[in-house]
Amino acid sequence: MADDVLLRLGQVSVVAGGKSLLSNINLEIQGGESVVVLGANGAGKTTLLKLFNGLVTPTRGTVQAPPASDQALIFQRPPYLARSVMDNVRFVLAMRGVVEPARTEQARAALVACDLGAIESRHAPLLSGGELQRLALARAWACRPKLLLADEPTSNLAPSATREVERLIQSVQAQGTTLLVTTHNVAQAKRLAHRILFLADGQIVEDRPAADFFASPQSAAARNYLEGESL
């Protein structure tokens, strides 16, 4: 099964400003998996995510991941260009070498899938938080990435917008995209995850199927977290 491994960390450590952010991490994620990373603030969730995208360079160890052109990263606060919704999607496709008319066709299909078709000509800075996150997902959708990384994608959203974003993430994952999401929302983790990575103090404390993790967390840190004591 080694051929199916999409992401691999080999004895990875990250040190920044004299502080250890991740320590001696070994991890393999198969293509098509849906993995949620849980942990308290400062546990190293975002650092772990950014390792795969090259935004963080390991101090030690090896990282295996698809090239940036096969990835999409969803930020907590989605960045956008001061252009129309359509042009924001067309931009990422253009950067990946998709030419017209396929560029506009793919962008429009992604916007329709993300319920943004009716506002494709709206100026992106005028969008609400939920719409911006859907725009970020539309950009990911249009590129059909092998890997979707999402860093607390719903932390700033109302419950209805959160469920809509989750539905879209699940739709992208259903197309065969590998999913790696960080969140503080335990209910969301239950809805999205097949597998849970629980981090504490820069180390993977638990790496188990989601159902097993939520049924019987093995570590005290995970039990405390799920009971809300670490929040």
Place this chain on the structure above:
Amino acid sequence: MSVFADALVAAGQLLLTADASLGDITLLSLRVSATATLIAALLGLPLGAWVALTGSRLRLPTLVVLNASMGLPPVVVGLVVYLLLSRSGVMGPLGWLFTPAGMVMAQTILITPIIAALARQTIDDAHLSLRDWFNSLGLSATQRVATLLFEARFSLAVVLLAGFGRAIAEVGAVMIVGGNISGSTRVMTTTIALETSKGDLPLALALGALLVALVLIINGAAQWLKSWLEQQRG
């Protein structure tokens, strides 16, 4: 105060009955400064973008030189360009001394650092919120620069207007390099300086008023265009 009021009235009359030479002087001013701004934009915008985005060790020294060069004294620039363009200078064979081309060169040297330094700050600000996203997309340096220049286009237009304003208001360098030759290199600022020294205050004031009006009209038009474009995109 009455001298000023009298000069102002006379200036108004001169503007209403403007002759061809006044028009020629104005057009030459616009042509020289617009050309210098265009060339400085072609040099300064990529330079500003490079300084904003590069991780090179040359970044800091370049930034210091750019910022310091924003305050270049025009007469010093004029003197250096004069020496370069003079018959024995390295650029003497071009024959640009006492021509509009030489004046364009002097103004370009004056405003390129201004445009580059302000563009660097503008692009830096625009890049701040987009850096991680661009990194995650794996954008090349060229894609990054092109995108940021487009994203910051309205702010950069203001930068170019600042450069144009500095160029058209400048007198020392064009006086030295152009020579203030009537019908050839005489522009609005050099005419104002000349007429003031001759005591013809109404003409100097009329040209001054025209110069201020031109700068106001150009900036107003740019502001209107920006507002119109923003309205168009909802």
